[in-house]
Amino acid sequence: MKKYTEMNHDELLALKKELDKEFEEIKAQGLALDMSRGKPSNAQLDLSMEMMDVLKGDSNLKCETGVDCRNYGVIDGIPEAKRLLGEMSEVDPEHIIIYGNSSLNVMFDSIARSMTQGVMGNTPWCKLDKVKFLCPVPGYDRHFKITEFFGIEMINVPMTPEGPDMDMVEKLVSEDDAIKGIWCVPKYSNPQGYTYSKETVERFARLKPAAPDFRIYWDNAYSIHHLYDDNQDFLVEILGECVKAGNPDLVYKFTSTSKVSFPGSGIAAVAASKANLDDFRNYMQIQTIGHDKLNQLRHVRFFKDLEGLHAHMRKHADILRPKFELVLDTLDKELGGLGIGEWTKPHGGYFISFDSLDGCAKAIVAKAKEAGVVLTGAGATYPYGKDPKDSNIRIAPSFPTLEDLGKAAQVFVLCVKLVSVEKLLG
């Protein structure tokens, strides 16, 4: 097929007529599909159902140090949970704090803490005139909403397949001490599925920020979420790199089992230097008497160890892989060579990132909605919901059934074609 961008006016008009007809037909089907939600499907949730049975009415509910997990006590996590999430995070258990059911909550609380208490003895951010964060784009909308909520100015940094533009990151953080952090999803990033390269991680570890309280918010949400056994991305462990670079306090690493066990009923953790963890602990010991240790125990008894986690993730992959491949095949077959869109081909994570012709994303999402397919709102992947080129759309293939996903993908590519033709017609 000819590139749309090389078609003349009449060709485009003819094409539009055809596509309009197709669209009316699809619309008439009255679909109600959703490709917007980055959450596991029911089949994936079923994989963890035995977790409901590991703690029983007659179980021993003591952790390995003999503490009764049914009662108050142990502020920062039972040892076996620290070990499990330590393995998952590739750090020693003593560099781990176990939290409640959401890593996002830990990130939010970290910003809230920095606002009112400051970071490791530095001035609380709420006392400063200006606080800024770097935001690799496209990125995760909920990160950006947190910094927006606290009135933190967000600066876009373009993503590349190797990670954020590190020339820009290095320059900005070394020059401006109002820049206090950067949001990173370093592995199978949301939404592109990119994994930061070795060089990127090393450059992160060697940053020389002007602000002593600058921290990298390293949200390793998809650390073990591979789609393939043989084609996996590898991410250099950053905490160790930071130590090597003489910057031990530079990074907070976040993780959770939300997309391993049950989203909203998993366990979360932060990994960081002792000095940083003391900062976290000073806050949390005032904030709560402790997190849900029974759920920590439940997770440890179900997964046992890293090998258990990996075995479980392979089952997730078996369900997710065909979905990613279906969407990618559809994109290839229907849009390949047309010059009206580009997309990523991740080896893991939950998302595919699609870039349309400039100025088309909002219209594509609206068009899909008209045909009964919900997509992540255009702009959501940018701070303040503002995609400067209006071109990025996040595709989330995990939740629908394969059958529904097939239909939704067809609607999507049709909408891309149609909106692109309209755009080219001017």
Add this chain to the structure above:
Amino acid sequence: MKKYTEMNHDELLALKKELDKEFEEIKAQGLALDMSRGKPSNAQLDLSMEMMDVLKGDSNLKCETGVDCRNYGVIDGIPEAKRLLGEMSEVDPEHIIIYGNSSLNVMFDSIARSMTQGVMGNTPWCKLDKVKFLCPVPGYDRHFKITEFFGIEMINVPMTPEGPDMDMVEKLVSEDDAIKGIWCVPKYSNPQGYTYSKETVERFARLKPAAPDFRIYWDNAYSIHHLYDDNQDFLVEILGECVKAGNPDLVYKFTSTSKVSFPGSGIAAVAASKANLDDFRNYMQIQTIGHDKLNQLRHVRFFKDLEGLHAHMRKHADILRPKFELVLDTLDKELGGLGIGEWTKPHGGYFISFDSLDGCAKAIVAKAKEAGVVLTGAGATYPYGKDPKDSNIRIAPSFPTLEDLGKAAQVFVLCVKLVSVEKLLG
């Protein structure tokens, strides 16, 4: 026995000799007992063990509106959990938000939110020169630690058996718009076990604070925690009173199942007006994708309804009652009429409050420690850990076995006698 305060020097000296001997004997036993921890005993925790079995690998894990509790979704609680904790809080489910595993965490986050976001559109507290809180004393140390942590100035308000000194509360809040809140444990208060009278609640509801963002932090942690079937305290429901008084937004009510099911693995809730709840929701929808709905479901399926909760609390009472009575009997028998201490006789909750002669509490706690009995630190029941009279000690009878508690109570009364005699000898 003669009042210590009426003894002459020689009588006191003789008494001291006798008590010293007794103390050395007890010390020689090498006891290791603890009356400091306000947490349920193992026998109480065993009461909820069947809760481990209500969600099974083959259970239907949908809430009543059909939402799968295993996945993301439902930010402010599943309907049946709102109903259950609504009944427990005596408010309609639509005035309830369900949180995670700790009500203290919700209180902390409410203060954190007020610091950075402000209350219902008012200036964030971190932008004000001065923020103050009223603290009925003696009170709960973890409340005071939260306000201290945020640099909020705390003002002591004396407790009476009817609740805080309301003349003082009314005067202070109407005159000073820097006063933004008051910590209340209105039922079976920590540590005195007092329940606010009808008049106190009505006066709270009718407060006319100078600050529009003044809120009553109504921590109803012991709402259904009676010791007796026939001798229960009754607390007027404050949210309704506030509505009647034209002050619908004046109060945040907190509760949790920490001392109903499992401390640290229960569910928490806040009850408030719609306007206040919207404030809470604006925050929490940025903070997290949602709390642990499986644990909400687990609680609802186990307790079913308010009657189920009450039936369960009667079993707790059967275990707690003999412990309270043992301590109270020992205090009566050993200290009654001696003029060296006063104590409360609660009908519920987790604590007994003891007041020694002025200037003796720290010495009593130290002495008990010498004999192997840990008591709550003297001063803990006051802001900044400073009991101006050094006289209040919180006794927590719940955790030790009856046997251990008997020994600990004997040590306690001996230490009170000994320190009092030393004090009177000058």
